[in-house]
Amino acid sequence: MSLADPGPNTPRSGFERVGRSLRLVLRRGEPAPAEPSTVDSESNRDIEFVAFADDCLVTGMLTMSTERLTDLLNTHDEYSLVNVQVSSLADGRELDVPEVTLLRDDLLLAQAAEPRGNVARRRMTRKYGIAAQVGPYLLRGHLHALPGSDAVSSLARRKTMVPLTDVWVDFVAAGEPQHRHMSTAIVNQDRIEWIVEDGGEPVVFRPRGVDGDDPGPESA
Numbered sequence: 001m002s003l004a005d006p007g008p009n010t011p012r013s014g015f016e017r018v019g020r021s022l023r024l025v026l027r028r029g030e031p032a033p034a035e036p037s038t039v040d041s042e043s044n045r046d047i048e049f050v051a052f053a054d055d056c057l058v059t060g061m062l063t064m065s066t067e068r069l070t071d072l073l074n075t076h077d078e079y080s081l082v083n084v085q086v087s088s089l090a091d092g093r094e095l096d097v098p099e100v101t102l103l104r105d106d107l108l109l110a111q112a113a114e115p116r117g118n119v120a121r122r123r124m125t126r127k128y129g130i131a132a133q134v135g136p137y138l139l140r141g142h143l144h145a146l147p148g149s150d151a152v153s154s155l156a157r158r159k160t161m162v163p164l165t166d167v168w169v170d171f172v173a174a175g176e177p178q179h180r181h182m183s184t185a186i187v188n189q190d191r192i193e194w195i196v197e198d199g200g201e202p203v204v205f206r207p208r209g210v211d212g213d214d215p216g217p218e219s220a
Contacts, residue, residue: 052109060084073161092174110186129198141167
């Protein structure tokens with residue numbers, strides 16, 4: 001996204017999207033009505049959320065209406081964050097805005113704090129070490145899949161947003177190499193450029209087939 005100030009004579013209703021950048025919406029007056037939720041409002045809670053986009057990091061608070069963040073990200077194709085800070089990867093400039101509408105197409109990778117998922121819903125899976133390139137981010141971590149399966153091929157049967165665990169992310173921000181660890185990260189597999197299982201050859205990623213069951217860990 002462009003972090004340039006729109007200027008005093010530019011309407012402050014939002015910033016223009018640039019390429020595959022974020023759509024920023026600066027709320028004025030009454031907030032927009034929330035979408036109906038299938039979860040009782042008392043079950044909703046706010047979590048700290050970090051979105052990795054093509055050219056910036058977006059940190060804010062996200063209201064959870066599902067047990068798992070993975071389920072929320074797969075159920076909706078845009079998400080509202082509040083109390084947001086946007087940091088440019090190009091030069092490190094930061095922009096504070098009250099609210100951001102983030103489109104799933106612009107979300108390459110997501111990091112969130114707890115809560116963990118329901119232990120009773122966890123399935124028996126095996127951890128497979130993988131490396132992947134997602135836009136400007138190089139990932140190394142663990143993909144959870146059914147024992148004996150081809151972990152990379154199994155992605156074609158899973159939904160768009162896939163959780164990884166014990167993830168290291170390498171990228172460059174303001175000219176400086178960054179090496180960040182996440183206990184759980186959720187990857188937009190539509191934005192994966194290549195992926196490789198430990199000991200294998202890089203696989204150029206192809207479009208997924210029909211969405212299927214997600215056997216991933218219940219921690220996100």
